[in-house]
Amino acid sequence: MKFVKNAVGRLIPEEINGKPVIPFKGVGKHRPEGRKYAPQISTCADYPDDGNKLQPSLKEALIKSRLKNGMTISTHHHFRNGDVIANQIFDIAKELGVKDLVWFPSASFPCHQHLIQYLEDGTIHHIEGSMNGPLGRFATKGKMKGVGVLRSHGGRYQAVQDGDVHIDIAVIAAPTADTFGNATGDRGPAACGLLGFALADSQYADKVIVATDNIVPFPCIPWQIHGNYVDYTVKVDVVGLPEKIVSGTTNITKSPDRLLIAEMTAKFCDEVGIVKDGFSYQAGAGGTALSIGIYFAEMLKERNIKARFIRAGSNKYPVQMLEDGLVDYILDGQTFDLEGVRSMRENSGHINTSPFTSYNYHGKGNFASMVDVAILGATEVDVNFNANVVTHSDGYLLHGIGGWQNCLASKCTILPIPLFRDRIPVIVDEVTTLCGPGELIDVIVTERGMAINPRRKDLIEKMKGSGLPIKTIEQLKDEAEKICGKPSKPKFGEKVIAAIKWVDGTVIDVVREVID
Amino acid sequence: MKAIAGNTGPKVRSDCEISIELKKSGSNEIILNSKVKPLYGDSIISLCKEILAYFEISNAKLIIDDSGALPFVIAARLEAAIKKLVKTEKEYLPEIIKENKYSTKPDEFRFSRLYLPGNFPKMMLNAGIHKPNGIILDLEDSVAPAKKDEASYLVRNALRQVDFYGAERMVRINQGDHGIEDLKFIVPHYVNLILIPKCETADYIKQIDNEIDKIRKDKNIDYPIYYMPIIESALGVENAFEIATASKNVVSLAIGLEDYTADLGTKRTKEGTESLYARTRLVNACKAAGIQAIDSVFSDVADMEGLKENVCISKSLGFDGMGCIHPRQIEVIKDGFAPKEDEIEKAKKIVVAFIEAEKKGLGVVSLGTKMIDPPVVKRAQKTIDLAVQLGKLDMDWLKS
Numbered sequence: 053m054k055f056v057k058n059a060v061g062r063l064i065p066e067e068i069n070g071k072p073v074i075p076f077k078g079v080g081k082h083r084p085e086g087r088k089y090a091p092q093i094s095t096c097a098d099y100p101d102d103g104n105k106l107q108p109s110l111k112e113a114l115i116k117s118r119l120k121n122g123m124t125i126s127t128h129h130h131f132r133n134g135d136v137i138a139n140q141i142f143d144i145a146k147e148l149g150v151k152d153l154v155w156f157p158s159a160s161f162p163c164h165q166h167l168i169q170y171l172e173d174g175t176i177h178h179i180e181g182s183m184n185g186p187l188g189r190f191a192t193k194g195k196m197k198g199v200g201v202l203r204s205h206g207g208r209y210q211a212v213q214d215g216d217v218h219i220d221i222a223v224i225a226a227p228t229a230d231t232f233g234n235a236t237g238d239r240g241p242a243a244c245g246l247l248g249f250a251l252a253d254s255q256y257a258d259k260v261i262v263a264t265d266n267i268v269p270f271p272c273i274p275w276q277i278h279g280n281y282v283d284y285t286v287k288v289d290v291v292g293l294p295e296k297i298v299s300g301t302t303n304i305t306k307s308p309d310r311l312l313i314a315e316m317t318a319k320f321c322d323e324v325g326i327v328k329d330g331f332s333y334q335a336g337a338g339g340t341a342l343s344i345g346i347y348f349a350e351m352l353k354e355r356n357i358k359a360r361f362i363r364a365g366s367n368k369y370p371v372q373m374l375e376d377g378l379v380d381y382i383l384d385g386q387t388f389d390l391e392g393v394r395s396m397r398e399n400s401g402h403i404n405t406s407p408f409t410s411y412n413y414h415g416k417g418n419f420a421s422m423v424d425v426a427i428l429g430a431t432e433v434d435v436n437f438n439a440n441v442v443t444h445s446d447g448y449l450l451h452g453i454g455g456w457q458n459c460l461a462s463k464c465t466i467l468p469i470p471l472f473r474d475r476i477p478v479i480v481d482e483v484t485t486l487c488g489p490g491e492l493i494d495v496i497v498t499e500r501g502m503a504i505n506p507r508r509k510d511l512i513e514k515m516k517g518s519g520l521p522i523k524t525i526e527q528l529k530d531e532a533e534k535i536c537g538k539p540s541k542p543k544f545g546e547k548v549i550a551a552i553k554w555v556d557g558t559v560i561d562v563v564r565e566v567i568d
Numbered sequence: 569m570k571a572i573a574g575n576t577g578p579k580v581r582s583d584c585e586i587s588i589e590l591k592k593s594g595s596n597e598i599i600l601n602s603k604v605k606p607l608y609g610d611s612i613i614s615l616c617k618e619i620l621a622y623f624e625i626s627n628a629k630l631i632i633d634d635s636g637a638l639p640f641v642i643a644a645r646l647e648a649a650i651k652k653l654v655k656t657e658k659e660y661l662p663e664i665i666k667e668n669k670y671s672t673k674p675d676e677f678r679f680s681r682l683y684l685p686g687n688f689p690k691m692m693l694n695a696g697i698h699k700p701n702g703i704i705l706d707l708e709d710s711v712a713p714a715k716k717d718e719a720s721y722l723v724r725n726a727l728r729q730v731d732f733y734g735a736e737r738m739v740r741i742n743q744g745d746h747g748i749e750d751l752k753f754i755v756p757h758y759v760n761l762i763l764i765p766k767c768e769t770a771d772y773i774k775q776i777d778n779e780i781d782k783i784r785k786d787k788n789i790d791y792p793i794y795y796m797p798i799i800e801s802a803l804g805v806e807n808a809f810e811i812a813t814a815s816k817n818v819v820s821l822a823i824g825l826e827d828y829t830a831d832l833g834t835k836r837t838k839e840g841t842e843s844l845y846a847r848t849r850l851v852n853a854c855k856a857a858g859i860q861a862i863d864s865v866f867s868d869v870a871d872m873e874g875l876k877e878n879v880c881i882s883k884s885l886g887f888d889g890m891g892c893i894h895p896r897q898i899e900v901i902k903d904g905f906a907p908k909e910d911e912i913e914k915a916k917k918i919v920v921a922f923i924e925a926e927k928k929g930l931g932v933v934s935l936g937t938k939m940i941d942p943p944v945v946k947r948a949q950k951t952i953d954l955a956v957q958l959g960k961l962d963m964d965w966l967k968s
Contacts, residue, residue: 308895309694352955446606474581474636475604498698535731537639539607566606 053537060486061439062561066356068551076560079489084414084556089215091123091256099500103232103270105285110137110263111144113284114221117259119145119392122152122177126257128249129159130225130237130386134296137225137263137288139166146175154198155183156217158249159210159452163296171196177293180217181208182452183550191549194565200449200550202442205249205385206411206418207553212252216557222253224259224277225291229264233282234275238397238404240266245366245387245396247276247525254281255542265291268278270362276404294390304346304369305339309470309499316346316520317427317468317497324514326425326464327351334363334426335370337388340468341427345369352378363410363423363459366402374401385410385455399521411458413555418458426462427532430469432483435525436507437490439467440483441551445476447484447566449550457555460492464511471498476478477532477539479525484542486561487552496525502558503528543567571652573718574645576633584637588649589629596620596627602634606886614641619646628799635819640752641689648718664728664758671791672736672760674819677701677957678796678860679740679889679905680898685710687719692726693841696733698895701902704738707750708765716742720753727757736760738796748779755783759793761819766827767797768804770814777815793817800824800832801895805846812857820860822891823850826867838874840881851886859939869942872900906958907951915955916965918948923966 054064058075061123064137066073074082078409099105108112123256125145127138138157145153153172154388157165158181170176191200203211207505226235227242237247241360242265253514254260262277263286272279305311317340321327327348335498336339341398345362346369352359353376361369361381373379375395387393395402410419420426430439431450444450458464469478479496494511501521504511523531543566550563569590576585580932582920584602605612616630630646637645640662648725653777681702684691695703705726711719739754740763741747747764754762764776774794780793795818797804797811804811805828812821825843829836836842847863856862863882866875878900882890890906892898907915917935922945925933933940955961 293682308698311896312697372706446604475638476607501693535638537608537611539604542606568606 053478056470056486057556058560060489060560062486064551064559064562065548068201068548068559068566073551074558076554076558079491081473082556083499084214089214089218089256091258102289103230103279105233105282106231106267106285107277109274110140110223110261110286110288111147113261113286114141115148116146116223116284117261119148119150119221121150122154123150124156124218125155126219126222127158128196128208128224128247128253128433129157129161130244130247130249131242131292131298132296132297133161133163135163135225136290136292137223138164141223142167142170144330146170146173151175152177152197155179155181156219158205159454160184160187162186163292165312181450182454186311186452188449192563192566194545194547194549196549199532199548200563201553202453202550203553204408204411204453205455205553206247206413206557207482207557209252209407210414210555210557211477211553212256212396213216213412214540214557218431219253220259221258221442222250222257224250224254224260224262224386225279227291228265228266228268228272229262229285230268230270230272230279232270233260233262233277233279233285234270234272235262235264235277235279236272236274237276238274238393240264242266242290242292243390243393243397244292244294244297245393246384246404247387248404250277252406253359254278259283261286263288263291263309264288277327277409283312294393297390298390300485301341303339304343313344313468313470313497313499314343314433315347315464316502317344319435319513319520320466320497321348321353321381322423323518323520324464324511329357330360332359332361332363332422334420334423334462335365336428337365337367338429342367344427344468345373349373349376358389363419363426364397368392371399371402383410409457409460411555412459414557418461420455420458421461421463423459423462425464425466426459427466427468428456428459430467430478432478433467433469433493433496433525434480434483435488435529437493437496437525438483438486439488439490439493440485441487443563445484445539445542447544447564449563453487455457457488464494466495466497467493468497470563471500471528471532472536477529477536479529479532481529485552489560496528498528500531502526571642571649572647573652576635580635582641582693583688584632584634584642585647586645586649587631588641588646588653590625590653592625594627596630597627598630598632600632600634602632602636604634604636606749608928611639612642614790614917615642616946618645619643620835622783623650623654623656623658625650625654633704633707637828638729640725644721644725645718648721652717663727665731666738667731668758669726669756670734672794674794675860675967676736676819677889678736678820678862680892680901681736681862682892682895682898683710683740683865683891686723686739686796687711687715689722692730695895696731696735700735700895700896700898702736702738702761703732703888704740704763704891708740708742713764716746720750721774723755724757727754727759738763740765740798748775750924751779752783755780755793756787756789758791761794761796763822764795764797765812765824766800766804768801769807770810773797773811773814773818777817778935794819796820796822798822799846799850800827802828804828805849805925808850808853809856812853812859818857820862820888821850821854822862823847823864825864825925831877842963847885847887855886860888861886861889865891869894869897872896875900876904907955907961911951912961915948915951918945919952920966922948924957
């Protein structure tokens, strides 16, 4: 296999899973040509006039969808760790003796470790999606047959739309649907909020199956997913476990160290003039990010001003702000708790969005670049402000990219992170895996001080004379190493186990197998 | 022969448990289980080998269950385990970082002192970033009896290696004879202030003075070490003034209300009526002795409003600070004890009036129609000094 160096100096193989690879060329440098991918033309002649596409079981629907060797099967993580459908699909595939499938989830969770047996026995060839926990360990040990491909939420839409990934069968787990296939996530016994991650799949997959445990008579309103894209519907006993969608960190942090980081981040945003009437921000689900939202809320309330919109991962905290009149809109990509689900159902200002509207880089613009400040996490940041979100410093896959890469497009990107975690420095010479180029990352806030990217002369100028502890990123790195000691590097093999896509479909880095 | 020191478990961070077994023959064998093994495994093992060699141990089996412990923690755990099996006067002392070689003043601000359990390394690492006036490494109540020995090695190593970013470095020793024993673990390692719990007599302070003098001579130590006796009993309250004046090193008295109310046979209430006598008596003794009076901790960490009220009462009774048990309390306490805007404004007017009067050669200072007595001017000047030191007032405020 030949390797080439991409624009951020990482060695990228020319082929992955037998397909040619475009190495990352720099931010905004790759200009795709041609037209979008288009699915086959369907005809109403093949579908029942009464709209009833109900099949007796998921197995029947998969057989009707002509499930066979080598197909790409997609599922979605609207239930997060409470997903039950993906495991069932591959149980059925195993039963039918189907091999070499590609699983194309919008994200995987610990509940999916059930699938390791199918990666071992050849039912699944490889995963194109996030690989965390046991799946991450399995892949990083080099045990997966094919190479994993990790994409951002926007990158997943882009890959489907551009035809980089051809989905044979998409299975959409929906809390409420009619037999025609109109579906919604905001209501039903297993309500999970929205179904935005399945939008691309519904539009572009060859076959689309909607599975639900709550069938309502036509029409299912709102129709977050249009039945006109759907081939089959299925009634299942349980479509997902909504109590487990609260599997991320969805409470504000109690850690005094993280609160300090949150407070400094909020103060920074205030001092550079980001917090003002009509501003917008994106905050993730981590405890620190949520606490920053609380500080913003306090500032808004005190000054009697309003934010225009919050890009979220919503949960009870932004919902509270919406209901207190501190923000006009929540543009929500994913609900992180049941309060978020309720609000989406009840509040006209709580808007369901998709990776198409928010993140798709091969569109005519997207929301991410309009956000005033994005507050994100990272497992590592290097002295050039490059950041890693997918691997741990020991080389193992740990997280998916989520919307992280897409959010880097915001007007100001801040990473509030601890200087070290359990002795492992977070600020390092060179990140283990490069997921986001430093030119898009503006500020690092740690409990021992913050560093502003030298490219952001405007921010540096605004912070002159500030009481906040501003240091260089090298100073922060030295401080981390002084406390923790300089870490050794983990031992990597030659084998590439996963590729990290940039938002435009090029490959920004690869992950290699770890040797113990 | 086998011994264990340290902590392990799913919730433990920045610590390790080390078990050591001395075999009759063979060589040293080290088994390391650690999340950070790919990054720090080699350095952990070489540190342990160095420590075993230092104590001349060549046939031990070590099992290390590590949860990201820093070297000073690993060294403390291993030394504590070794000393359970081997009698030796030797100490394995990690280098003292240069940032830790500072001294403090007798009248240092002591608004907030953050208590840290002495056998819990995770909290020590980041304590300084919250900017308390003092950090207390506690060997007394927060350490389980079975863990007392290992905590003294951990606290010693923390004093040498953890940067507290300028906070006054304090240790609370144990009560009675155990407390005297603790001194050799802390005195040679740049401790700034020693908290003396359940102090009841001036005599005990003298014992501490004697023991510290011995260690000073032995180790050639010349930096100041102050005491803050904690009054926690009825007898202690009665002897407060004698304790306050027992040694020139006593720079403040603190009151411990949980034990005090227990001694009275009553319960601690939010209003604190039951301890009003003790608190005012202690404040009075301190002011008479010219030292600081420090109030008890407020133990409900979730109740920030309650804390605020408590601080307000403390300040009005004449206390100069109080203890904290959570970093989020620090800012509230500091704000509470710092002079308020209106107090600063009033003090400025008084000081200006005083300067004007002096210029004019007037013996009497007046503000508007009010006469101002000398003690009022003194208090105003103190408020101004405090405001300047806390950054609430510009040093050149008089010029502007």
